[in-house]
Amino acid sequence: MEAAIQLKNVSKTINKKTIIDSISLDVYPGEIFGLLGPNGAGKTTTIRMIVGLMKTSAGEIHIQGQNLAVSFENALKHIGAVVENPEMYDYLTGRENLIHYQRMMPGVTKERIEEVTALVGMSERINEPVGNYSLGMRQRLGLAQALLHQPAILILDEPTNGLDPAGIQEIRAYLRYLAEEENVCIVVSSHLLAEMEKMCDRIGVLQHGKLIQTAEIGEFTTENNRVCFKVSQASEAAEQIRHAFGYALAVKDTYIDISMSEKEVPDVVQLLVSGGFSIFQVKPAGRSTLEEKFLTITGGDS
Amino acid sequence: MPGLIRNEWMKIYRRKGTKVMAALLIAVVIAVGLLSKYALPAPDEPFDGQTAEEHLHLIEQEQSVNDLPPAVEAELAEQQQLYNYYLEKDVEPIPNEHVWSFLLDNPQLVTFMTMFTVIVGAGTVAGEHASGTIKLLLIRPVKRGKILLSKWIATMLFALMMLFVLLLATVVSGWVLYGFSVESYRVIELVNGSIRDMPLWEYTAAVYGLAFTELVIFTTFAFMIGTVFRNQSLAIGLSLVLLFTGGQIVYLLNDYEWIKYLLFAHTNTLQQFQGEPLLDGVTPLLSTLILLSYFFIFAAAAWIVFTRRDVAD
Ligand SMILES: Nc1ncnc2c1ncn2[C@@H]1O[C@H](COP(=O)(O)OP(=O)(O)OP(=O)(O)O)[C@@H](O)[C@H]1O
Ligand SMILES: [Mg+2]
Numbered sequence: 297m298e299a300a301i302q303l304k305n306v307s308k309t310i311n312k313k314t315i316i317d318s319i320s321l322d323v324y325p326g327e328i329f330g331l332l333g334p335n336g337a338g339k340t341t342t343i344r345m346i347v348g349l350m351k352t353s354a355g356e357i358h359i360q361g362q363n364l365a366v367s368f369e370n371a372l373k374h375i376g377a378v379v380e381n382p383e384m385y386d387y388l389t390g391r392e393n394l395i396h397y398q399r400m401m402p403g404v405t406k407e408r409i410e411e412v413t414a415l416v417g418m419s420e421r422i423n424e425p426v427g428n429y430s431l432g433m434r435q436r437l438g439l440a441q442a443l444l445h446q447p448a449i450l451i452l453d454e455p456t457n458g459l460d461p462a463g464i465q466e467i468r469a470y471l472r473y474l475a476e477e478e479n480v481c482i483v484v485s486s487h488l489l490a491e492m493e494k495m496c497d498r499i500g501v502l503q504h505g506k507l508i509q510t511a512e513i514g515e516f517t518t519e520n521n522r523v524c525f526k527v528s529q530a531s532e533a534a535e536q537i538r539h540a541f542g543y544a545l546a547v548k549d550t551y552i553d554i555s556m557s558e559k560e561v562p563d564v565v566q567l568l569v570s571g572g573f574s575i576f577q578v579k580p581a582g583r584s585t586l587e588e589k590f591l592t593i594t595g596g597d598s
Numbered sequence: 599m600p601g602l603i604r605n606e607w608m609k610i611y612r613r614k615g616t617k618v619m620a621a622l623l624i625a626v627v628i629a630v631g632l633l634s635k636y637a638l639p640a641p642d643e644p645f646d647g648q649t650a651e652e653h654l655h656l657i658e659q660e661q662s663v664n665d666l667p668p669a670v671e672a673e674l675a676e677q678q679q680l681y682n683y684y685l686e687k688d689v690e691p692i693p694n695e696h697v698w699s700f701l702l703d704n705p706q707l708v709t710f711m712t713m714f715t716v717i718v719g720a721g722t723v724a725g726e727h728a729s730g731t732i733k734l735l736l737i738r739p740v741k742r743g744k745i746l747l748s749k750w751i752a753t754m755l756f757a758l759m760m761l762f763v764l765l766l767a768t769v770v771s772g773w774v775l776y777g778f779s780v781e782s783y784r785v786i787e788l789v790n791g792s793i794r795d796m797p798l799w800e801y802t803a804a805v806y807g808l809a810f811t812e813l814v815i816f817t818t819f820a821f822m823i824g825t826v827f828r829n830q831s832l833a834i835g836l837s838l839v840l841l842f843t844g845g846q847i848v849y850l851l852n853d854y855e856w857i858k859y860l861l862f863a864h865t866n867t868l869q870q871f872q873g874e875p876l877l878d879g880v881t882p883l884l885s886t887l888i889l890l891s892y893f894f895i896f897a898a899a900a901w902i903v904f905t906r907r908d909v910a911d
Binding site: 310344347348349350351368369370371372373375377378379380381382383384385386387388392396397399400401402438441 | 601602604605608609612613614729730731733734735736737738739740741906908909910
């Protein structure tokens with residue numbers, strides 16, 4: 297299957313500061329991909345590059361096989377997006393805002409405006425100026441403009457920000473529907489881990505501009521257990537394990553706490569033995585939730 | 599493209615400020631009309647409202663006075679030339695207290711209008727950055743250059759609409775103040791020693807058209823500054839300061855040769871049309887070329903910055 301979004305070694309440097317550091321990523325039709333990372337990790341910057349608001353300093357972005365830097369219009373017509381807050385024209389009504397975007401995209405009918413308005417539950421308030429809207433209502437209108445042209449790719453930066461629990465539930469269900477029934481490729485960003493866990497099929501963890509890990513949501517929550525090794529020269533051993541397997545791990549005294557599945561234990565033991573380390577204990581350390589894992593990976597617990 | 603222009607027009611038109619500007623323009627036209635009819639003392643024009651023959655008669659009377667200063671004598675000779683022409687062609691001068699005189703006095707109000715179009719032009723890109731709406735605007739499958747062009751065109755449409763409001767308000771209030779008339783006149787003037795004779799509508803189109811070129815260049819300047827620096831106040835301030843001091847700058851520095859390549863030596867096209875250019879040796883051709891060059895520099899600066907910029911706000 298061809299990826300809907302393809303990032304190839306994408307970097308972004310602003311004022312000599314590397315903000316995004318060589319990210320490579322494929323996102324496929326029909327999946328919901330979560331970009332997870334703490335504040336300032338580079339989620340919004342990555343999204344800005346995918347939607348063409350910022351140019352890449354290095355690397356390429358392909359949308360439905362089209363190179364964004366070369367055929368901008370052909371790439372962008374597949375994308376619907378909300379970047380950070382959904383800022384709209386306050387002095388125009390909700391409907392006028394949608395008409396504004398409708399005129400910028402080929403083949404969107406007036407009926408479609410009614411359809412998306414109903415879809416996001418804004419039919420009653422659509423003729424009011426956006427200046428009167430609450431944050432959640434703006435968020436809904438933002439979603440409506442992103443869905444207007446039935447894009448193959450939907451990109452939402454912190455989509456649940458400002459929504460009430462019922463609204464979050466609705467969005468989650470609707471994104472799920474789009475991915476499964478309409479085969480839409482969806483990227484959402486968030487630092488709300490619990491939210492991501494419920495919404496996404498796959499998660500990429502972003503930190504300091506680097507994509508440090510991508511994995512199926514299942515790997516994070518169910519398959520992935522934590523295993524604790526007690527070894528000699530723990531920090532050196534940890535370094536070798538990290539290098540060989542790329543696991544997220546934490547070192548404490550002579551213990552190494554690794555997020556990994558049980559079936560990978562023999563491989564690790566083999567590595568340690570051949571590396572000349574003495575193994576004193578190997579024991580299960582419990583199941584890690586996404587939150588724990590996230591904090592371990594990003595060093596948020598230290 | 600038509601859709602993009604309609605979008606930009608909607609954004610200009612639906613703002614409260616736009617209607618206030620139109621109302622203010624109408625109010626100023628009415629105020630100027632009332633002031634010139636009632637408040638200002640009648641101009642010291644002994645010839646007003648008389649036939650060309652009576653004018654010539656009065657001129658002769660004045661000339662017969664001994665020891666006239668040479669300046670007055672020259673002035674009278676010019677007047678004589680003018681009214682002989684009127685007599686010869688059998689046309690009447692437009693009376694001072696007439697709707698068409700009011701119309702021909704008002705191109706200065708285009709400069710006042712320029713303040714409004716500068717505000718709109720300065721805000722069309724800068725405002726989208728300030729409100730953050732630029733993001734959702736630029737993620738459409740439309741080249742940025744097209745969006746910029748549609749914004750400039752919509753600004754110019756706004757300027758044309760304001761010009762229409764100005765003309766309509768002037769003619770209607772002129773009719774109310776000076777009586778209804780659609781009588782056609784000719785506008786006859788002495789420019790650089792020779793007679794210029796134009797039909798009224800042609801003359802009106804010329805003076806308002808020339809005043810409008812000044813508006814276009816300053817509005818485009820404001821548009822460019824607003825686009826490049828993303829700051830509406832800066833663009834408005836800079837444009838208006840230059841609009842109102844440009845002439846002085848040229849006047850103060852008119853000893854320098856390079857001054858004739860400065861934009862402001864050419865923006866007051868109306869003055870040139872009336873035979874009093876700011877600088878000697880400035881021809882309409884030179885002015886046209888320089889105005890066009892500045893226009894393209896402004897357009898290119900806005901275009902280059904807007905199409906390449908990383909949008910990070
Ligand atoms: N225009 C800019 N100039 C300089 N630095 C920038 C610019 N935009 C972003 N940055 C920096 O890039 C880093 C990533 O910012 P970004 O907005 O992508 O983070 P984020 O992951 O979206 O964070 P958040 O969760 O707070 O939304 C931050 O350190 C930020 O300071
Ligand atoms: Mg962000």
